[in-house]
Amino acid sequence: xxxxxxxxxxxxxxxxxxxxxxxxxxxxxxxxxxxxxxxxxxxxxxxxxxxxxxxxxxxxxxxxxxxxxxxxxxxxxxxxxxxxxxxxxxxxxxxxxxxxxxxxxxxxxxxxxxxxxxxxxxxxxxxxxxxxxxxxxxxxxxxxxxxxxxxxxxxxxxxxxxxxxxxxxxxxxxxxxxxxxxxxxxxxxxxxxxxxxxxxxxxxxxxxxxxxxxxxxxxxxxxxxxxxxxxxxxxxxxxxxxxxxxxxxxxxxxxxxxxxxxxxxxxxxxxxxxxxx
Amino acid sequence: xxxxxxxxxxxxxxxxxxxxxxxxxxxxxxxxxxxxxxxxxxxxxxxxxxxxxxxxxxxxxxxxxxxxxxxxxxxxxxxxxxxxxxxxxxxxxxxxxxxxxxxxxxxxxxxxxxxxxxxxxxxxxxxxxxxxxxxxxxxxxxxxxxxxxxxxxxxxxxxxxxxxxxxxxxxxxxxxxxxxxxxxxxxxxxxxxxxxxxxxxxxxxxxxxxxxxxxxxxxxxxxxxxxxxxxxxxxxxxxxxxxxxxxxxxxxxxxxxxxxxxxxxxxxxxxxxxxxxxxxxxxxxxxxxxxx
Ligand SMILES: Nc1ncnc2c1ncn2[C@@H]1O[C@H](COP(=O)(O)OP(=O)(O)OP(=O)(O)O)[C@@H](O)[C@H]1O
Ligand SMILES: [Mg+2]
Numbered sequence: 299x300x301x302x303x304x305x306x307x308x309x310x311x312x313x314x315x316x317x318x319x320x321x322x323x324x325x326x327x328x329x330x331x332x333x334x335x336x337x338x339x340x341x342x343x344x345x346x347x348x349x350x351x352x353x354x355x356x357x358x359x360x361x362x363x364x365x366x367x368x369x370x371x372x373x374x375x376x377x378x379x380x381x382x383x384x385x386x387x388x389x390x391x392x393x394x395x396x397x398x399x400x401x402x403x404x405x406x407x408x409x410x411x412x413x414x415x416x417x418x419x420x421x422x423x424x425x426x427x428x429x430x431x432x433x434x435x436x437x438x439x440x441x442x443x444x445x446x447x448x449x450x451x452x453x454x455x456x457x458x459x460x461x462x463x464x465x466x467x468x469x470x471x472x473x474x475x476x477x478x479x480x481x482x483x484x485x486x487x488x489x490x491x492x493x494x495x496x497x498x499x500x501x502x503x504x505x506x507x508x509x510x511x512x513x514x515x516x517x518x519x520x521x522x523x524x525x526x527x528x529x530x531x532x533x534x535x536x537x538x539x540x541x542x543x544x545x546x547x548x549x550x551x552x553x554x555x556x557x558x559x560x561x562x563x564x565x566x567x568x569x570x571x572x573x574x575x
Numbered sequence: 576x577x578x579x580x581x582x583x584x585x586x587x588x589x590x591x592x593x594x595x596x597x598x599x600x601x602x603x604x605x606x607x608x609x610x611x612x613x614x615x616x617x618x619x620x621x622x623x624x625x626x627x628x629x630x631x632x633x634x635x636x637x638x639x640x641x642x643x644x645x646x647x648x649x650x651x652x653x654x655x656x657x658x659x660x661x662x663x664x665x666x667x668x669x670x671x672x673x674x675x676x677x678x679x680x681x682x683x684x685x686x687x688x689x690x691x692x693x694x695x696x697x698x699x700x701x702x703x704x705x706x707x708x709x710x711x712x713x714x715x716x717x718x719x720x721x722x723x724x725x726x727x728x729x730x731x732x733x734x735x736x737x738x739x740x741x742x743x744x745x746x747x748x749x750x751x752x753x754x755x756x757x758x759x760x761x762x763x764x765x766x767x768x769x770x771x772x773x774x775x776x777x778x779x780x781x782x783x784x785x786x787x788x789x790x791x792x793x794x795x796x797x798x799x800x801x802x803x804x805x806x807x808x809x810x811x812x813x814x815x816x817x818x819x820x821x822x823x824x825x826x827x828x829x830x831x832x833x834x835x836x837x838x839x840x841x842x843x844x845x846x847x848x849x850x851x852x853x854x855x856x857x858x859x860x861x862x863x864x865x866x867x
Contacts, residue, residue, distance in 0.1 A: 471677040474640055475736075478671035479691035479743055480663050489690055493681050 350542075357544035361536060368525070369532035370552050376445045376514040376528055381507055383450025388457030389492070395462050406458065413455035419516050422448050426520045441526040445517050453510055460502050464495035501567040508560050511553065529553060588616025590649070591747050591778050592637060597646035599632055606632045608802040610646070614747070619779045621789035621810070624799035625825055630782040633799070634751050637780070638669045651746060667695060670740030670748040674756050676732045678724040684711065684735050685720035688742045696743070703742075710738040714768045730761030734768055741772075748772065750781040786829060790814050798822045 394406035413421070425448040429435050437443040468491050476486035496503070515530035522531065533549025592614040599607040606629040614620050622630050635641040637648060639655055639662050648655045650665050679687050688707030692698045698706070711717050714734035716727075724732055733753055740748060750769070754762040766788050773779060773792045783789055789796050789810055796813040798806040800821050806813050817823050 469677075471673060471675055472679065475671070475673065475677035475679070476691070477663075478638055478640065478666055478669070479739070480667035480695040481691055482663055485694050489694060490679055494679075497681060 352543050352547050354542055354544045357540060357542055358548055361545040361548045365532060366548065369527050369529045372526060373514050373528040375442060376449065376517060377511045379442060379446035380449035380453055381510055383446050384453030384457045387450065387454035388461050391454060391458035392461035392465060395458065396465060410455045410458050413452050418452045418513055419519060421452055422516045422519045441520060441522050444520060449510065449514060456506055460499050460506065461495065464499035465491055467498050468494045501564050501571060504560055504564045504567060508557050511556050591616050591651055593649040595647045597636060597648060598644045599636055599641060600644050606802055610804055612797060612804060614778065614780055616778050617776050618794045619773045619792055620795045620797060621793040622780065622782045622797045622799060623789060628799045629802050630799055631751050634749050634780065634782055637749060638666050638671055667743060668746045670743060670745035672736050672740055672750045672753045674752040676736045678732055678736055680724050683720065684716065684722050687735060688739045692742055707742050710741040714738045728761060729757045730764045733757065733765045737768055747778045747780065750779065752782050752784065754785060784829065786814060800825065
């Protein structure tokens, strides 16, 4: 960028096409195209119809009510439970991946590869069919228990790899210092390594929480009762019965209400981690 | 006999560490090739020697941070190379101070000094805090208990590391070049703490390049080279009047008059890094993970 353009110096006759001028011309063209597109959209689109289908005011008002709040609450409960489940199982898997006993490493590796390679929806379909396949089988706290386990098993595979990276990022000297003080390796892991590992991976963990908020929408395949509806299922049902997309748009905004603050948080965390390095 | 130097008349007790015929190799790299060394209660033993001679490896073998290839190490009568030995119990009696401090960055200074007391010695929170506070005051940091390690200078961090080790009330303190990572003006504080410890009768094994400190404080100086103990004796002999050619060569390099005006510490550094790559190449070496 800062190097002088050789063509401009060597061939003064071609100065008109110096890189900087060309860059400015391209920028102007980009603005022009944008303006044309916006004007076209403004004049050709059927705005009353679009607003009527996506943002009908009386439907917005009708959608915002107890059922929406229940769905929002369920999305949060499903996500939080699955994340906790994923963290616990993920930590165990990460420790197994780092174990000195090879079979533990193999088992963890197989689990992680299996669930990372599988579409999450397949796991949900499987969990939905379990009570049929195994007659009389129930998972406690239905439907929450089922969602927590299904979503948590998928999450744990991703979280395990993140947690393992965090553990490995803690300097070896930390374990040596802890062991020199007489701590067992389990105590050193619990008191010294894991707290630092989780601090290091806070930004990626938050990212995975965001992904999980969105993946919680997959529970619609479980065939839940109304009390179990989360945002997507709720929005879809409401949109279908109204033959209008407004309820789904409202539900979609609720996702942004959850994920946008988390995205901002990740940005902050990454900035502080970058500063601390 | 009638006027012995006061700091060297501490009563000598039983053997705390007995190393015999210790061998240690990393792959094909034979680092220790038959070390014999005894440290008695109350003694201060300084280990000196060129870079790569295995000083750190010897120290780390004593508390089993490295597993010896062969030979025997007895710590307070326990054979630590014995598979049945409870190594955590042995380590409780040994304090270790690292060149890079290795404080726990997620804990406060006080918590650094209490976490092992709580988890290993199962002391109550109150008792652990009391012991930690006493040791922090001893190293001159009684006021900084609530600080985090990152808020302290290197010299202060190393003093916290000493307080952390002392809080476990060890029989023997191991120091691995405790001042080598410090800015020259911070070395004095750490050495003063170690001097005080020695005066109180603490048994200490110190790997160091601080020749002045070794001469003044050590009861014995051990010179290592090529994986063996070349010379072992009173500091006035080993440093003042070395019998072996290798010791003389090493000391000449470390105490080279062209380096002396920069202080013994810098001279030691210069000798240590004599074989290091030229400054221009340094930028290409990856950063050590210990630096945060
Ligand atoms: N974990 C390890 N794996 C492989 N080689 C090692 C390891 N630790 C030490 N070594 C090798 O052992 C030799 C002695 O290292 P050691 O750190 O004990 O030397 P030292 O006397 O402490 O040197 P310095 O004064 O530079 O600290 C070196 O050649 C080093 O490369
Ligand atoms: Mg060393």
